[in-house]
Amino acid sequence: MLEYLLRLALLLPVLAGLIWGSLWLTRWLQTRLGQTPGAPGAGRQLQLIETSLIAPGMKLAVVRFRDREILLGCTRQGLVRLGEAPLTAAVPAESE
Structure with missing residues (x-):
């Protein structure tokens, strides 16, 4: 039981970090894709x-x-x- 709790304590922060990182990367890519350099939103x-x-x-x-x-x-x-x-x-x- 102690081994299970230790694994859980190590893996939950890793999982939370992966979720946060994927959300941040998605938001960052959405702002970058589809925009021409130098003029945000130009050409849309x-x-x-x-x-x-x-x-x-x-x-x-x-x-x-x-x-x-x-x-x-x-x-x-x-x-x-x-x-x-x-x-x-x-x-x-x-x-x-």
């Missing part, structure tokens, strides 16, 4: 702007594609385009 035509959870399994998402902002309804069954608008410049917040 599709950009996720904002998402909002409506109910479990239902979301609203705003995406930017070719100088258009598109409102999408996302469910487990698929995507539906709800609206589309031309790209607008950021409006400064009104001061009270």
Whole structure:
């Protein structure tokens, strides 16, 4: 029984380190792949702007594609385009 506990005490930190390392490597690779050097995100035509959870399994998402902002309804069954608008410049917040 003592041998089992010693092995467990040695292997659990190793397993935790492997899990943490794989998650870190995945996140690091996701930020590096698909970007051109010198300009992060340059050359990408599709950009996720904002998402909002409506109910479990239902979301609203705003995406930017070719100088258009598109409102999408996302469910487990698929995507539906709800609206589309031309790209607008950021409006400064009104001061009270």
